Amino acid sequence: MTVDTAPAPIAHAAGTARAGVLIMLLGMLMFSLNDVMGKWLVATYSVGQVVLIRSLAAAILLAPFLWINGPRKLIAIERPGLQLARVVASTAEVFAFYFAVVYLPLADVMTYWLAAPIYVAAVSPFVLKEHVGWRRWTAIATGFAGVVIALEPSSQALTLPALISVLGSMFFAFMMISGRSLRGTPDTTLAFWQIVGAALAGLAWAPFDWTPLKPLDTALLGLLGVVAMLAHVLVNRALKLAETATVAPLQYTLLFWAIIFGWLIFGDTPRLSMVLGAGLIVASGLFIFFREQQLKRQGRLKV
Numbered sequence: 001m002t003v004d005t006a007p008a009p010i011a012h013a014a015g016t017a018r019a020g021v022l023i024m025l026l027g028m029l030m031f032s033l034n035d036v037m038g039k040w041l042v043a044t045y046s047v048g049q050v051v052l053i054r055s056l057a058a059a060i061l062l063a064p065f066l067w068i069n070g071p072r073k074l075i076a077i078e079r080p081g082l083q084l085a086r087v088v089a090s091t092a093e094v095f096a097f098y099f100a101v102v103y104l105p106l107a108d109v110m111t112y113w114l115a116a117p118i119y120v121a122a123v124s125p126f127v128l129k130e131h132v133g134w135r136r137w138t139a140i141a142t143g144f145a146g147v148v149i150a151l152e153p154s155s156q157a158l159t160l161p162a163l164i165s166v167l168g169s170m171f172f173a174f175m176m177i178s179g180r181s182l183r184g185t186p187d188t189t190l191a192f193w194q195i196v197g198a199a200l201a202g203l204a205w206a207p208f209d210w211t212p213l214k215p216l217d218t219a220l221l222g223l224l225g226v227v228a229m230l231a232h233v234l235v236n237r238a239l240k241l242a243e244t245a246t247v248a249p250l251q252y253t254l255l256f257w258a259i260i261f262g263w264l265i266f267g268d269t270p271r272l273s274m275v276l277g278a279g280l281i282v283a284s285g286l287f288i289f290f291r292e293q294q295l296k297r298q299g300r301l302k303v
Contacts, residue, residue, distance in 0.1 A: 020242025024250045027234030032257035034227045035110070036265060037220055039101040045213075047098045048205025050221060055199035057225030062195065065188050077193075078184050086178040086190070087197035089171045094198050096168025103161035105268035110258040111150050111278040112165040114251075114285060118143035119173035121288045127177055136291055143284035150277025187236065191229075248289060252282050 041050050077083050100109045122140045124130040132140075151162055182190065213221070238247045255278055262268035270278075 017242040017246055020238045020240075020247050021250065023234050023241065024238035024247040025253060027231050027238060028250060028253045029257060030227055030231035030234060032254055032261060034224060034231060035097075035101065035106055035258065036261045037224050037227065038098055039106060039266065041217065041220060041224065042098050042102050044217065045211050045221075046206060046209035047095055047102075048202045048208075049210055050098060050202075050224070051094055051198050052202030052206045053218075053221040054225040054228065055195050055202060057222040058229050059192075059195050059199065059225075061226055061229045062188065062191060066192060077189060078182060082178055082181060083185070083193060086175060086182070087193050089174045089178070090194040091197040091201045093168050093171035093175065095201065096164050096171065100161050100165040100168060103159070104165065105266065105270070106258040106262040107255065107268065107270050107278070108150070108162070108274055109165050110255050111274060111281060112147070112162075112169045113172060114169075114255060114278075115143060115147050115166075115281050116169045116173040116176060117285045117288060118147075118281065119170055120176050121292075123173075123177065136288055139284040139287040139291070143281050143288075146277040146280030146284065148277070149280065150274050152271070152273040152277075191232070249286055252286070255282065 038050065038054075097109065097113070100112075118140055121132065121136055122144075125132045147166065151166070179190070259270055262270075
């Protein structure tokens with residue numbers, strides 16, 4: 001008598017995928033908590049002060065992994081010019097985000113940031129030499145329309161923080177594009193230099209706008225860096241347990257949490273134009289993602 005063992009790997013794969021989904025959802029929740037704490041803290045402390053202490057806490061958490069990998073990988077990096085540009089962009093992105101949440105609801109800021117994949121798709125034909133067909137160009141145009149609707153271009157709504165949010169999301173898009181070109185660089189190395197860039201910028205800013213720290217706030221500032229690093233670890237783990245097509249779309253739960261936390265903690269009520277714009281951005285972003293996954297399976301898109 002023989003035993004059919006074929007279903008076992010399938011069941012194992014399904015269980016692993018479910019674990020990946022749960023870990024990804026937890027990672028998005030951690031990112032959302034990081035955003036909430038950041039918005040809470042920049043109401044009292046300067047952006048430079050928050051970024052500096054956040055970076056120091058993240059560096060302490062990352063130190064053991066850097067020690068294991070060895071210092072050589074931190075110095076012998078590929079394409080130093082692009083690495084430097086990525087560090088500058090990541091630092092600008094962090095400062096733009098914390099500046100924006102001082103003045104705007106979390107849901108507004110998160111909506112602008114979720115438009116980053118649309119910018120990546122728009123510049124991919126020119127920077128990464130990827131072919132973009134009419135379907136994705138239509139989705140890109142729809143996403144841009146969503147950004148315009150969310151911005152609600154009028155003298156009342158088109159504010160400096162809103163424009164800085166859009167600029168920050170473009171810096172984030174550059175980080176995504178440069179990440180594709182730096183696949184040979186370990187994640188810990190990329191994270192280390194991003195932390196260094198943010199810490200140096202915070203160190204240059206903080207002395208000119210320093211507020212004495214309260215004990216509880218000191219703990220929260222340190223926790224900010226820990227939560228951000230933990231969120232990155234969870235997302236990376238989720239991507240190893242489940243297919244990208246399964247877990248990557250879950251990043252849009254960030255908008256859900258931003259609306260919930262913004263309403264519960266800060267009393268923010270989303271504008272109708274923001275809801276409509278966010279809907280178009282999310283829909284176009286999901287279409288672009290699944291279309292790229294389909295083309296990769298067909299071997300028509302570089303990976």
